[in-house]
Amino acid sequence: MKKITLFICLFFVGVAVKAQCISTSQYPFSDVTSSNTGVVQEITSCNYAGEYSVITGLIIGNDYEFTATGGAGNYITVTDDSDNVIAFGNSPLTVNAVAVSTVRFHISLSNGCETDSDCHTTTIQCISATCAPPPAPANDECVNAISLTVDSTFCDGTNTNATNAGATDSGVVAASCFVYGENDVWFSFTVPSGIATVDVSTDFTGGTLVDSEISLYSGTCGSLTEVSCDQDGGTTTLSNGFSWNSIISDAPVNVGQTYYVRVSGYDATSEGTFCLKVSTNQLLSAQDFVSDAFKAYPNPVKDVLNLSYSTEISSVSVYNMLGQEVLSKQLNAAQTQLDMSVLSSGNYLVKANVDGITKTIKVVKQ
Incomplete structure (x- = not known):
């Protein structure tokens, strides 16, 4: 026994x-x-x-x-x-x-x-009653997008500037690369002068969201057009041992235009803090300037020179052939007139500044 x-x-x-x-x-x-x-x-x-x-x-x-x-x-x-x-x-x-x-x-x-x-x-x-879901983030919807500054150095691998914890479905059609997209939050940025393309990235350590998907849009809230999208394109090893955050690289943008960025988790459980950065990839070149609709007429000119461009001309200066500035005007307009009637007859160089790039043309004053 x-x-x-x-x-x-x-x-x-x-x-x-x-x-x-x-x-x-x-x-x-x-x-x-x-x-x-x-x-x-x-x-x-x-x-x-x-x-x-x-x-x-x-x-x-x-x-x-x-x-x-x-x-x-x-x-x-x-x-x-x-x-x-x-x-x-x-x-x-x-x-x-x-x-x-x-x-x-x-x-x-x-x-x-x-x-x-x-x-x-x-x-x-x-699962305790005291563990209530957090309130939705302030930028839960496109109309409340958080404005970002291009080339800010805030995202350094430690700092975070957002969270999608508690985010709800914004109702916008899922972006082309999205697997989920229903716990999304929104950001916006306006393109400064001189920038041709940008990178948009959540690929930083320091946050608790370690599997994100992001998309870039032009247009306005309610009428958005997808520009680019990425899911898992990151290269930084995160706290989960993988590189599952996202980078949109070399996305074309227009100076002065506002764009929207949508950040979501890979699935319903992918929530947490993160850092989103928009940075310059390529600058505009003189060729970019020439390819757009810059016009200066009539040439030769007797009195008034008409200037126009597809975006705002910030300033214009006129130089004689000795390199001396003889006229200068702050414009901040896409179309303007430059009074050259006070100048003597001869050849002049007109330098127009647009998007941080200077375009120089030769003008004959009659």
Whole structure:
């Protein structure tokens, strides 16, 4: 009878030990901070069975649900940061009234602690009533787009300037490269003089959104035209171990025009802070100036020289053939007239400044 009792005790001890599967390899390599917002938060889309993730920032006393999907099975063991077991079981696993703020989320195929090299998507969600979703960001809709300055140096790998946490679907048709697009936020920028193309990027460390998709639009809210789009074009390794943020490169723009940028997560769980930057890629050249509709007439001119261009002419100066400035005028207009009646007959150089580029033409004064 004692042998039978001992066998039964050892059997159940063995099952209990087997049921607590402690992994020794961490992934993602960096800790993940719990959002505590009541929405499902992705830890990573590629945990292997036999790995664990470190999650910080849990609120002591709150309830959390841990899930793992993919692969041939998903068995979860939750421990504290010293691997003392808190809970274990098949996914989804609920931990009530968590007693620590940092946990390790271990994953295996079953309570036999088998491992694999398949990608498992792991998530955490605070399910307590106190974990309410955040309010929608101020730039949740296109009409409330946050204005950005081209070539700002704010995005440095530490700073963030936005979040899509709590964002709602703006109702704009999904951009051509978007997989999701429903937790989108909006930005705008106006192109300064001299710029021909821009880069638009979320490819910076420092944020908690590590899988973004972005699109660039011309036009106005309610009448947008897609200019360019990118999903996962980034090269910076983020906290999830992947380069899943986005870059739109060398997008053509027009000086003085306002453009809109839409940023979304890859899916419903891809939410968090990020930094969005718009930067100069190519400058306008003199050839760009010539190719547009710059006109100066009549030439030869007797009194008034008419000047026009497709965009605003900021200033114009007239020089004699000795290089001396004889006339100067601030215009800030696309069309203007220059009174040359006071000048002596002869040849002159007229220099017009447009978009930071100077166009020089020879004019004959009669």
